[in-house]
Amino acid sequence: MSTPAAAAAGPEDNWLRLDSQICFSLQAASRAFNGVYRVILKDLGLTYPQYLVMLVLWEEGELPVKKLGEHLRLDSGTLSPLLKRLESAGLVRRERSARDERSVEVRLTEEGTALRERAVRVPRRIVAATGLDLAEIGELRERLDQLTTALDTAARQEELGDAR
Amino acid sequence: MSTPAAAAAGPEDNWLRLDSQICFSLQAASRAFNGVYRVILKDLGLTYPQYLVMLVLWEEGELPVKKLGEHLRLDSGTLSPLLKRLESAGLVRRERSARDERSVEVRLTEEGTALRERAVRVPRRIVAATGLDLAEIGELRERLDQLTTALDTAARQEELGDAR
DNA sequence: CACAACTCAGTTGTGCACAACTAAATGGCT
DNA sequence: AGCCATTTAGTTGTGCACAACTGAGTTGTG
Numbered sequence: 001m002s003t004p005a006a007a008a009a010g011p012e013d014n015w016l017r018l019d020s021q022i023c024f025s026l027q028a029a030s031r032a033f034n035g036v037y038r039v040i041l042k043d044l045g046l047t048y049p050q051y052l053v054m055l056v057l058w059e060e061g062e063l064p065v066k067k068l069g070e071h072l073r074l075d076s077g078t079l080s081p082l083l084k085r086l087e088s089a090g091l092v093r094r095e096r097s098a099r100d101e102r103s104v105e106v107r108l109t110e111e112g113t114a115l116r117e118r119a120v121r122v123p124r125r126i127v128a129a130t131g132l133d134l135a136e137i138g139e140l141r142e143r144l145d146q147l148t149t150a151l152d153t154a155a156r157q158e159e160l161g162d163a164r
Numbered sequence: 165m166s167t168p169a170a171a172a173a174g175p176e177d178n179w180l181r182l183d184s185q186i187c188f189s190l191q192a193a194s195r196a197f198n199g200v201y202r203v204i205l206k207d208l209g210l211t212y213p214q215y216l217v218m219l220v221l222w223e224e225g226e227l228p229v230k231k232l233g234e235h236l237r238l239d240s241g242t243l244s245p246l247l248k249r250l251e252s253a254g255l256v257r258r259e260r261s262a263r264d265e266r267s268v269e270v271r272l273t274e275e276g277t278a279l280r281e282r283a284v285r286v287p288r289r290i291v292a293a294t295g296l297d298l299a300e301i302g303e304l305r306e307r308l309d310q311l312t313t314a315l316d317t318a319a320r321q322e323e324l325g326d327a328r
Numbered sequence: 329c330a331c332a333a334c335t336c337a338g339t340t341g342t343g344c345a346c347a348a349c350t351a352a353a354t355g356g357c358t
Numbered sequence: 359a360g361c362c363a364t365t366t367a368g369t370t371g372t373g374c375a376c377a378a379c380t381g382a383g384t385t386g387t388g
Contacts, residue, residue, distance in 0.1 A: 019287030020219050022294070022301045023197045023212075025308040028237060030194040031375080032315035033187045038376090039322045048187075049344065055184050066366065073192060076367050078345055085343085102353045102366040123183030129318030130186070130311060137186045140311075143304060144189040147294060151196035154293030158203045195345075202346090213374060229337065240337050242375055249373085266336040266383045 036129045040122055044115060049078075050086055051119070057092065058116050062107035064097065091115060200293045204286055208279060213242075214250055215283070221256065222280050226271035228261065255279060 037048040046054065049072075056071045057063075069079055083106060086092045091112035097103040130137065201212040210218065213236075220235045221227075233243055247270060250256045255276035261267040294301065 016219065016222075016284060016287050018298065018301065019290050020216065022305050023201070023290065024216065025305045025312070026190070026194050026197060029308040029312045029315070030190050031237070032312040032319070033190060034375085035319045036315050036322065037187070039319055047343065052184065052188065055180065058180075064366085065368095073195070074344090075346070077347080077369080080368055082344075100354075100366085104367065120180060123180050125322075126183050126187065129315055129322070131314035131318075132311070134182065137182065140307060141186050141189045144193040147296070147304075148189070148193045148196040150295035151193070151200050151293055154295075155196070155199045155203055158200065158289075158293070198345085211373065230335085238374090239376070241339080241377075244338055246374075260337095264336085264384075268337060 033126075036126060040125055044118055044122075045089065049074075049082060051122075053079075053082065053086065054091065054112065054115065054119065057106065057108050057112070058119075062105055064103045064105055065094075066103065068106060086112075197290075200290060204289055208282055208286075209253065213238075213246060215286075217243075217246065217250065218255065218276065218279065218283070221270065221272050221276070222283075226269055228267045228269055229258075230267065232270060250276075 034048055037051065041048060041051055044051070052072055053068065056068060060067075060071075065076060065079055065083070069075055072079075083092065083094060087094055090109055092106050093109055095105050095107070097105050127134070127137065132140070198212055201215065205212060205215055208215070216236055217232065220232060224231075224235075229240060229243055229247065233239055236243075247256065247258060251258055254273055256270050257273055259269050259271070261269050291298070291301065296304070
């Protein structure tokens with residue numbers, strides 16, 4: 001009872017702590033990843049989200065902002081300024097689609113395509129930084145994807161339940 | 165060879181994909197958590213990082229900004245504006261320490277202490293949203309903490325290795 | 329005492345995430 | 359053709375993360 005706020009530790013308090021631990025651990029891991037990427041991607045002049053965009057473009061060739069957002073689970077509010085920065089860095093071009101004037105096609109420039117050569121060494125360093133082998137990574141990834149699905153579903157239901 | 169960028173798929177490309185999957189899965193899970201918290205914490209008028217700060221304060225009573233940052237792995241650049249918002253919401257007070265004028269003590273107001281009563285129901289809903297039992301959560305948490313440690317170590321070493 | 333090294337909070341600037349909104353274009357419908 | 363719901367980017371505003379820096383305060387050393 002030395003600290004007033006910590007008084008009356010009931011069974012609910014154990015929940016309080018456990019909860020903070022799982023989400024906190026997750027965010028800590030996410031930020032730690034970000035830190036490693038920051039260091040490794042500095043040479044390429046990319047941030048981590050920009051790197052993800054480039055990964056998709058290197059795989060898909062060219063595609064509209066909408067599709068890009070679906071791949072990365074990001075909306076235009078995040079992608080528009082990000083893509084502008086990539087464009088002013090000379091890595092991509094953005095052009096209104098001729099078929100559908102609402103749509104903007106994002107495609108790689110020569111420079112953007114060339115950057116791929118320097119990026120292929122990144123993943124190996126990242127995997128090494130995790131200290132895990134491929135099987136462990138796959139397993140963890142699967143758990144996380146399940147968790148994400150469960151959380152997304154729950155969030156939708158909470159929102160509906162909140163329709164007061 | 166239909167899409168130029170995806171041509172010449174060598175062994176390096178598998179790495180490229182795997183890599184993006186593990187970090188991407190992690191970030192997706194982190195954002196999904198954020199989404200659930202956003203919905204659940206809306207009633208309390210807190211964002212998720214603000215909730216974390218309150219959790220620490222409810223447990224520790226009062227403490228300087230520095231200690232708070234150590235608990236949460238956040239620096240003053242993040243905490244200062246966040247704490248100002250909590251202060252203007254009437255949940256905390258910030259006072260220069262008398263013993264050490266450099267330090268700022270953060271402590272709960274009556275209102276901030278009272279909010280705890282309404283927050284105790286949050287963790288149960290979060291755990292329910294994950295669809296996991298406590299053992300699974302503990303296991304996943306442990307894996308993530310190990311991963312974070314490995315990544316932090318690697319980032320430090322990469323930075324040193326970058327001392328070119 | 330004087331002075332250098334350090335500590336701590338705060339500020340500034342950049343970039344990301346997301347909600348809410350705007351505006352243009354599209355396509356279906358009558 | 360005219361109308362309207364939908365789709366698509368973009369803009370604005372809020373909040374967080376972090377690097378780099380400032381400036382006040384503290385501590386150790388000669």
